[in-house]
Amino acid sequence: MPVLATVALRARDAVKGVWREAAKFGVVGALAFVVDNGGYNLLVFGLPGGAEGGPMRTSPVQASVIATTAAALFSWVGNRYWTYRDQHREKVTQELVLFLVANGVGLAITAGTVFASRQLLGLDSALSDNTARIFGWVLATLFRFYAYRRYVFVAP
Known part of the structure; x- marks a missing residue:
């Protein structure tokens, strides 16, 4: 098989794997979004x-x-x-600590947007709070996806 065809097949498989992972991550994230925003409201x-x-x-x-x-x-x-069931660490405590650190950064991002909206911009309506939280949630989600793949859910 020519080298170019082999590279193309490997690239296709890698993209397919990332899309599957991103879809599962997205489903978990969407449900977590409901818990987060529903709880906040x-x-x-x-x-x-x-x-x-x-x-x-x-x-x-x-x-x-x-x-x-x-x-x-x-x-x-x-x-x-579910999402990383084949990639998680055997040491649950180490994985949970890394997960909590990554989520601590995500939490700071989300709470920071509420703080900025309330304290810096002087906005205090449900619409402004939820807009700030959604903006923070998008930024935090991008960070979490990267951190989970790179640091948290990796086989030892």
């Missing part, structure tokens, strides 16, 4: 139609941290046992 704004707001209405950054932490734990289970 319940904590800050309460149930729809509620007049008083949520229990953390005066602490939106802390609410973001709590919601993102819950979503990160959900994400670890989903990614470890």
Whole structure:
């Protein structure tokens, strides 16, 4: 088989593998997004139609941290046992620590966008909070995908 054909087949298989991985990562991420944003909105704004707001209405950054932490734990289970089930480390503790570090950076990115929206821009509506969180979530997701592939879910 000519060298060019071999290289083309290997490239095709690599792209196919990354797309499959990205799709699984995306499904886990989409569900984690629901946990994260649903939790945040319940904590800050309460149930729809509620007049008083949520229990953390005066602490939106802390609410973001709590919601993102819950979503990160959900994400670890989903990614470890589904997306990267053939690539995870045998030492669960080491993997979890690396995962938490990567998610700590992601959490800082997401909470940072809420902080910037609230403190630097002076915005405090549900729309501005959710816009800031979605922007932060997109940036954090790109970082996490890279970190998971490169550092967290790698066979020893």
